[in-house]
Amino acid sequence: MEHGIFRDALIFLAVAVLVAPLCHRLRISPVLGYLLAGSAVGPAGLGLMSEQEGARDLAELGIVFLLFMIGLELSWDRLRVIRHFIFGLGTAQVLVTGAAAAAIMRAVGMDFAGAGVVGMALAFSSTAFVLQILSERGELSGQVGRLAVAVLILQDLAVVPLLVTIPQLSGHGFSFSWAELLALAKSVAALVVIFLVARLALRPLFHVVSSTRQPEVLVAAALLAVVGTGFATEAVGLSLSLGAFLAGVMLASSEYRHQIEADLQPVRGLLMGLFFLTVGMTVDPVKVLANLPHIAAGVGMLVVVKTFVLTLLALAFRFPLATSLHLGLLLAQGGEFAFVVLARAGQHNLIGGTEIELLTSVVALSMAATPALALAGEWVVRQRRMADGRAAAPDGAAKDMADHVIIVGFGRVGQIVAGLLREQGIPYIAIDRDPRLVVRLRDAGHADMVFYGDIRKVEVLKAVGAARARAVVLTIDTGSSREKLVPRLRANFPELRILVRARDRRQAKGLEQSGATAVVPEILEGSLQLAGLTLRHLGLPPDDVQALLEEYRRGDYARLSLTLERE
Incomplete structure (x- = not known):
C-alpha cells in the first residue's frame, strides 16, 4: 500500500x-x-x-x-x-x-x-x-x-x-459562441435554483436532525450542506466555494x-x-x-x-x-x-x-x-481614531474634571466598575481601544463619558485628566499592556492610585513591583468567592465565612496559591 x-x-x-x-x-x-x-x-x-x-x-x-x-x-x-x-x-x-x-x-x-x-x-x-x-x-x-x-x-x-x-x-x-452564452445562462439559472432549494430545504433538514439530539448527526448534516451545495455549484460550472458560501448565507439567519x-x-x-x-x-x-x-x-x-x-x-x-x-x-x-x-x-x-x-x-x-x-x-x-479621541476629551467634560476615576478598558468588567461608581455619585471617564464598542455605547446612551483612546499612549490619559484624577482602574485583560502601562503611569503620575486587574498572584506581584497601588488577581479572588459561597451553603455563619475570606486576603492569597507557585 x-x-x-x-x-x-x-x-x-x-x-x-x-x-x-x-x-x-x-x-x-x-x-x-x-x-x-x-x-x-x-x-x-x-x-x-x-x-x-x-x-x-x-x-x-x-x-x-x-x-x-x-x-x-x-x-x-x-x-x-x-x-x-x-x-x-x-x-x-x-x-x-x-x-x-x-x-x-x-x-x-x-x-x-x-x-x-x-x-x-x-x-x-x-x-x-x-x-x-x-x-x-x-x-x-x-x-x-x-x-x-x-x-x-x-x-x-x-x-x-x-x-x-x-x-x-x-x-x-x-469569439464567443452562442453555445457558450447559453452555457453561461444555464449556470446563472442553476445558481438561482440551487439558492432557492437551499433556502427552502436546509432549515427543515436541520430541524429534523436536531430533534434526534445526537451531535454527530448534526455535524453530518452540516458537512452534507457544505459539500453538497458546493458540488452542486461545481456541477454547473461554478466554484465549490461559492456553493458553500450560499449554504452558509442560507443558515445564517437560522437558530x-x-x-x-x-x-x-x-x-x-x-x-x-x-x-x-x-x-x-x-x-x-x-x-x-x-x-x-x-x-x-x-x-x-x-x-x-x-x-x-x-x-x-x-x-x-x-x-x-x-x-x-x-x-x-x-x-x-x-x-x-x-x-x-x-x-x-x-x-x-x-x-x-x-x-x-x-x-x-x-x-x-x-x-x-x-x-x-x-x-x-x-x-x-487607530491613528485617526486616537487623534479624534485626544481632541474630543479635553474639549468635553474632561477639561475641567478633577477627583474623578479613569477606567481603562470598558468591556464587561469596566462597565461593572462604572455602574458602581455611578451609583455612589463618583465621576468617571472611560477609555477603550475598540472604536465600535465606544460608538455603540455612546449611541445607546449607556455611557456618556466613554472615549476612544490608545491605552498604550500616556498622552491619552493626560488628555482625560489623569493628573487631576483620584485613581485609574486598568480592567484590560492583556497582560503585556498592563505590564507596560503601569510603570509609565507611575513615572508620569506619582500620586495617582493605580488599581489593576490581574490574572493570578504571580502576575499581581509583578504589577505591584512596577508601581500598582493595588492588584486584584481575578482567578484567586473568584476562587475565594466561590469557596465562601460553598461554606455559607454548608451552614457556616456568614460572619465567620467573611472573617475567613478576609484572613486569606490579608495573607496575600498565599495559601490559595500553592499550586500556582509550583508551575
Whole structure:
C-alpha cells in the first residue's frame, strides 16, 4: 500500500502542532507560519511533503469550509445591504486594477492577450487570507469588513467568466459562441435554483436532525450542506466555494447557526491550515533567492498599485481616507484564484512557464505579507481614531474634571466598575481601544463619558485628566499592556492610585513591583468567592465565612496559591 498520503498527513499534523503555539507565542498570524512551514517542508525545500492531488483537494476543502463559515456570519439581509458595494465597488476594483496590471505587463513586453489575463488574475485578492484575518479579529461586521467582503464576493464571481474566456483568447481571435452564452445562462439559472432549494430545504433538514439530539448527526448534516451545495455549484460550472458560501448565507439567519459554527470550527481550522501549507509549498526558496530583485519589485508594485486603486475607488464612494486606505492595504495582495487562472492560461499557451513561476512567487509572497498589510491598515485607523479621541476629551467634560476615576478598558468588567461608581455619585471617564464598542455605547446612551483612546499612549490619559484624577482602574485583560502601562503611569503620575486587574498572584506581584497601588488577581479572588459561597451553603455563619475570606486576603492569597507557585 502506498503510504505517501499518510506520511504527508503525519507531517502536516506535526507542523500544525508546532506552528500554532509558536505563532501564538510570537504574536504573529498562524497564516504566515503555515506559509513559511510549507515552503520549508515542500518539494522545493526539505522535500518532506509532496504536492499530491489528495493534499490539494483537502486544501481546497479548507477554502470551502472557510466560505461556509463566512456565509454564517453574513445573513441574506446583511448581504442585501452591501449589494451596491458588491456590484459597484467590487466591479470597479476588478476592472480598474486589471487594466492597470495589464498595462504594466504590456510595458514589460507581454503580448496583449497574456497581459490581459495576467492583469485580471492579479486583480483578485486572497479570500482565504483576508476573511481569516477579519474573522480572527472580529471585524467581519465592521465597515471595512463589509466592504472587503463585498469586493471579494465580486472577485469570486468574476473568476467564472474569466476562465470561460481564456480558451477563446488562445485562438486566432476572440469569439464567443452562442453555445457558450447559453452555457453561461444555464449556470446563472442553476445558481438561482440551487439558492432557492437551499433556502427552502436546509432549515427543515436541520430541524429534523436536531430533534434526534445526537451531535454527530448534526455535524453530518452540516458537512452534507457544505459539500453538497458546493458540488452542486461545481456541477454547473461554478466554484465549490461559492456553493458553500450560499449554504452558509442560507443558515445564517437560522437558530442553528451558532451550534453549526462551533461544531465545524476545528475541521475548518485544520483544513485552512493545510491550504496555507500547500500555498507555501508552491514557493521555491532557491528560485526566489535567485530572482529576488524581480520578485521583490513585483510584490512591491502589486501591493502599491492595488492599494492605490482601492483607496481611490473607496474615496470615490465617499468613504473616509483612513477607511479607504485600510481597505486598500487589506486587499493589496494577490489571491488563490490567481494560481488557477495562471495555470489555465499556461495550458492554453498564453503565458510561458518561466513567467508563470515568477508570477506565482509574486502572488504567494504578497499573500504572505497580508498580516503585515492588515496591521498597517489598522494602524492608520487607530491613528485617526486616537487623534479624534485626544481632541474630543479635553474639549468635553474632561477639561475641567478633577477627583474623578479613569477606567481603562470598558468591556464587561469596566462597565461593572462604572455602574458602581455611578451609583455612589463618583465621576468617571472611560477609555477603550475598540472604536465600535465606544460608538455603540455612546449611541445607546449607556455611557456618556466613554472615549476612544490608545491605552498604550500616556498622552491619552493626560488628555482625560489623569493628573487631576483620584485613581485609574486598568480592567484590560492583556497582560503585556498592563505590564507596560503601569510603570509609565507611575513615572508620569506619582500620586495617582493605580488599581489593576490581574490574572493570578504571580502576575499581581509583578504589577505591584512596577508601581500598582493595588492588584486584584481575578482567578484567586473568584476562587475565594466561590469557596465562601460553598461554606455559607454548608451552614457556616456568614460572619465567620467573611472573617475567613478576609484572613486569606490579608495573607496575600498565599495559601490559595500553592499550586500556582509550583508551575
